[in-house]
Amino acid sequence: MGIPIESSPPPGWEREGIDGLLGLFPPGRLSEVVGSRSSGASSLLLALIARITTAGGQVAFVDATDSLDPDSAAAAGADLSALLWVRCGGRLRVALGAADLLARCPGFALVVLDLDDLGPVPASTCIRLQRAVEDTDTILILRVARHREGSPASLVLTTRRLGPQWMGLRPLTRLAGLRSEIAITRVRISTLSSPGRGQGEGHWAVEWSLQDVPSGAGCAGDRRGA
Secondary structure, eight states, X not given: OOSEEEEEOOTTOSSOSHXXXXXXXXXXXXXXXXXXTTSSHHHHHHHHHHHHHHTTOOEEEEETTSOBOHHHHHXXXXXXXXXXXXXXXXXXXXXXXXXXXXXXXXXXXXXXXEEETOOOOOHHHHHHHHHHHTTSSOEEEEEXXXXXXXXOOSEEEEEEXXXXXXXXXXXXXXXXXXXXXXXXXXXXXXXXXXXXXXXXXOEEEEEEEXXXXXXXXXXXXXXXXX
């Protein structure tokens, strides 16, 4: 999936579109993006990676299940020369160890640990990851298919697929993209940007458009869909 072609921020937000949502992730804290395959979670991460790398930042992406498609990341706008991709082959301990090491390395603006449905992750490990980025400028994001109680994440965003978008002459037979709902389900830091009234209750309806990518690359996102 690619960057969103349209987004609707919740009432009370001053900033419009996806930029306000991407700006929520706090540096020096652990955040969570929760969503199953094709829910928009991976597309949200790619949009954030594109934003940071094109601004000159360095990103480390720990891919526990080897699902990222570099061609799709480039189609979403990411600068691949600023992206470190760590493939873990479905090995949970390797992925957790790599994320912990990279979170402690200076120089990364963003470290992503994409576990999908691999797990469970011990709460003690999440606390260790949180401590690894404390007092730094690094954004640390854990992406999982299901939220687990006891997580120390300061921000939790949940994604949910609303439905596909079709195009072409009737009957509509060509998939144009997907619609997702992205919701703030937890805010644990007072200095984090918030919707004002109704803090922690923001919702977005986002349309992710399919983009033209090299043959065999699939859609502009990762091999799991949105």
